[in-house]
Amino acid sequence: MIVETQAVVLRTMKYGDTSKIVTLYTRQYGKTKVIAKGARNQKSNKFGSSLEPMTVSSVVFYKKEQKDLHLLSKSEIVTPMSRMQDDPERMFAGLALVELINMVMHDEEENGLVFDMLVESLRVMNSSSKNAVNVFLSFIVKIFHQFGFGITIDACSRCGRTMEQHQFAYGLLRLSDGKFTCSICSEEAQQSGVRLSGGVLKSLLFFHGNSLDRSVSISLSASMRDELLAVLQSYLRYHIDGVRTLRSLSLLQTMS
Numbered sequence: 001m002i003v004e005t006q007a008v009v010l011r012t013m014k015y016g017d018t019s020k021i022v023t024l025y026t027r028q029y030g031k032t033k034v035i036a037k038g039a040r041n042q043k044s045n046k047f048g049s050s051l052e053p054m055t056v057s058s059v060v061f062y063k064k065e066q067k068d069l070h071l072l073s074k075s076e077i078v079t080p081m082s083r084m085q086d087d088p089e090r091m092f093a094g095l096a097l098v099e100l101i102n103m104v105m106h107d108e109e110e111n112g113l114v115f116d117m118l119v120e121s122l123r124v125m126n127s128s129s130k131n132a133v134n135v136f137l138s139f140i141v142k143i144f145h146q147f148g149f150g151i152t153i154d155a156c157s158r159c160g161r162t163m164e165q166h167q168f169a170y171g172l173l174r175l176s177d178g179k180f181t182c183s184i185c186s187e188e189a190q191q192s193g194v195r196l197s198g199g200v201l202k203s204l205l206f207f208h209g210n211s212l213d214r215s216v217s218i219s220l221s222a223s224m225r226d227e228l229l230a231v232l233q234s235y236l237r238y239h240i241d242g243v244r245t246l247r248s249l250s251l252l253q254t255m256s
């Protein structure tokens with residue numbers, strides 16, 4: 001069956017002398033592996049630069065039932081991500097995003113909402129002048145809700161005090177259900193959970209309540225960013241088996 005769909009390039013691997021095996025996240029068929037014959041042929045590469053990681057392309061491939069590798073026949077760039085490479089924060093945040101999708105999405109499982117959020121996140125990162133890593137943080141907070149294990153931090157799960165009414169010194173996040181206990185209740189009732197500073201609580205609430213576009217409007221200190229990345233990755237690991245530390249994030253963190 002010949003199919004045409006939009007796709008984000010997640011990963012590429014050399015294959016033979018001139019070809020590539022490309023992992024795509026497609027709008028219609030979810031995560032799909034294709035072989036791009038001649039994609040590394042210097043003289044006649046019909047795919048151009050449409051198979052670089054993070055690129056949003058329109059692809060045509062021969063989809064064989066019961067097979068996990070399909071033959072790519074055409075690929076054209078839809079949204080060039082030409083500014084990604086100019087800035088290390090943009091590049092590593094973008095690579096972390098595609099690395100995350102490759103890690104958590106199952107093969108050939110369609111999810112239009114996740115696809116749209118991924119494309120939108122890459123677009124915002126590519127056009128951002130600063131704080132590209134915030135898009136990653138915002139994406140991951142939003143995707144937890146998509147997956148059905150969202151973090152609920154607008155109000156304390158015990159007393160109902162809201163973040164808007166109170167400046168909590170810290171909170172405890174329960175990994176099992178994403179609920180949080182405020183600092184007052186935590187001291188009264190000896191609750192357990194992952195300790196989040198007041199600043200981290202506020203940032204999580206901001207990312208949850210605002211669009212991907214707006215996520216870049218706040219600046220986080222490196223320590224706040226690292227605390228957020230650590231807690232969100234722990235939460236992800238608790239809910240999805242086999243999640244490893246994202247390599248691109250480690251690279252991002254070593255920059256500052």
Ligand SMILES: [Zn+2]
Pocket residue numbers: 156157158159160161181182183184185186
């Ligand atoms: Zn409370």
